[in-house]
Amino acid sequence: MKTKAYSLRVRLLMFLVALLTIALGVQAVLSYKVLLEESEEIFDYQMRQVAQILARGDDLTSTLPNTADADEDLRFYLQIWDEDELEYASDRRHLMPRQAQPGFTNISVAGQRVRIYTEIHGELQVQVGQALGERYEVAQDVALETAWPMLFMAVLIVLATALIVTLALRPLTRLQHELTLRTPGEMMPLDIRGMPSEIVPLAEETNALMARMERAYQQQRQFVSDAAHELRTPLTALLLQNEAIRQQLDEPAALQKAVAEQRQGIQRAARLVEQLLLLARQEADCEDMADFDAGKALKPLLEEYAPLAGKAGIGLQFVERQELRVHGRPAAFAAVMRNLLDNAIKYTPEGGVVKVSIADDIRVEDSGPGIPAEQRERVFDRFYRIPGSQGQGSGLGLAIARTAASSLGAQLQLQPSTLGGLAAVLKW
Incomplete structure (x- = not known):
């Protein structure tokens, strides 16, 4: 089932919109709270000033506000008491009870919350009230007015970011286009000059x-x-x-x-x-890797080649000086050792010796004619045979062995042997 690819551009924009939405929400709440606090301070100051002016006994008959004519968002309720008698009320529908103490207090009047400021001057008591709901509405209106520019800026930021992301991803688009136009056999390297460091x-x-x-x-x-x-x-x-x-x-x-x-x-x-x-199988390199003991993996191969060596009159010796752990494909290890044992037995004359030893490396030595120093690298080439060689081989054995050795993380080298012939050495 084909997995549907997602758009990096769309994801970035979605994340940005989500962050901006959260930021705008937080900013709106904070703005509303700040505006509410500031408006309450302003309205409280106005209420206090009106009450103090009226309490001083200034003649404000011509300037006292009429509730019916006042702006709904700025409406005050005014009451003046002389001893226990109500001398003046700006709105008889919203009469406020006489207060015993001066200052601010919040009460319920005609089903709505009202903030009252009381100023007492001798027997005269002046009350100035304002509906709290109206204060909240004013704060909300101001908050909304400030939110619209922020929302407009957020839209501009999203559009600008979309453009920036598109421009930033353009190198990837060019890379995709270049790879799409290539033919199956075109393996030229990509030109990385001018590419962003992230790409x-x-x-x-x-x-x-x-x-x-x-x-x-x-x-x-x-x-x-x-x-x-x-x-x-x-x-x-x-x-x-x-x-x-x-x-x-x-x-x-x-x-x-x-x-x-x-x-x-x-x-x-x-x-x-x-x-x-x-x-071909060695070059495909498709078998799973494993850790194994080289000595234990080698013993069955030696048992397999012992009859062949005996039939040729060759002594096959094995010396394991220490345990050697190998990480790789067991089949690759077997391919290396089979080819080395094949060659050693094939080119060792009757009465000779083939010796396999394990220490820090693996050595397969023989008492055969050996290989001239100038030919020791050439024999690893595919289908190469030493001129004048009497063998009927294909020239693939050592090429296979070196390929398999490389897959084991080892180097296959040919050296002179202490037995007089050739030593094939696997080194890690």
């Missing part, structure tokens, strides 16, 4: 991946080319041998010899194909 690691890893793929394609092409070249010779020989058999059907002795040669040719071709497949 450079991605581009570098992409270049490294393409370099590995290019090497793999080159190896595959080389492998197919070499395999076709090497298979051509034994297949041609088989065709010639088959033609010889047809021509010698009436001569039993010659026919038997031709059939035997053909069998040997088939065996060589089968061995070549087997080694080609083994090399």
